[in-house]
Amino acid sequence: MAFRRIGLHWNSNKVSGLPVAARVIEILREHPVEISLNRSLADALALDTYPDDLSRCDCIFVFGGDGTILGVLRTAIPNDIPVLGINLGRLGFLTETEVDEMESDIDRLMRGDYAIEERTMLAIEGYPQDEVFALNEIVIGREDPGMHVVTLEYEANGVIINRIAGDGLIIASATGSTAYSLSAGGPVIAPNLDCIVLTPICPHMLNARPVVLPAADSITVRIAGTMERARVAMDGLGALPLDRSNPSVTIIKSTRTAKFIRLHDRNYYDLLRLKLSEWTR
DSSP states (O other), X not given: OOOSXXXXXXXXXXGGGHHHHHHHHHHHTTSSOEEEXXXXXXXXXXXXXXXXXXXXXXXXXXXXXXXXXXXXXXXHTTTTOOEEEEEOSSOOSSOOBOGGGHHHHHHHHHTTOOEEEEEEEEEEXXXXXXXXXXXXXXXXXXXXXXXXXXXXXXXXXXXXXXXXXXXXXXXXXXXXXXXXXXXXXXXXXXXXXXXXXEEEESOSSSSOOOEEEETTSOEEEEEOSSSOOEEEEETTTEEEEEBTTXXXXXXEEEEEEEEEEEOSOOOHHHHHHHHHHGGGO
């Protein structure tokens, strides 16, 4: 597929990425493509002549880390747009190119020497899947961090798995296994596996352990305490309430997938070892 319009999204909190984005614009000007910039990038570079509608692009370059990519998916998923992550963060599991590889990688992309990798996402039953979704995880947790523990009961396909009291429950995709779930004691799962992992957050019991299930399973989580309230967060970017009037939520595998442009044949385990070792530096 030849890209005719390329969008550039810059995380304004990553000031070091501004000259990188400026250089990418210079490179793209040498190719027969239209360029769109998100508003903060256009303002920072004083390039108001470029449209800021990334929803009409054939792909989106993202300057930032994984958190920035998760935010861009709110535009990419509804419009079926693949994403290329240029790593300005620390870990960057979802990013594809580093700053020192950028020029050669763009050249490869323009020559059509790339692949599209699709990642499984999670959705919430009863909500539009192009609006309410998560690539990494859906977290059911306390409505207010200062509140008492929340008691949750969760089941797969109508069969109860466990009832826990604690800070909450993480329902993570294979991609999200190296995010919040990992920090909470969940397993590392290769991203090409079609599964999900349920990871309790600080449970007040010894028998609450992470559980890995097929992605096709339907996971229902409900508030088990009579006076409790909780919140449902998708990739940390959106939230839905759980209370006595709406006590349960059902998580399913989304029919949509997140699409990432891949330019390198990287070994996942090499990447895992490299990225996780950065946490100890």
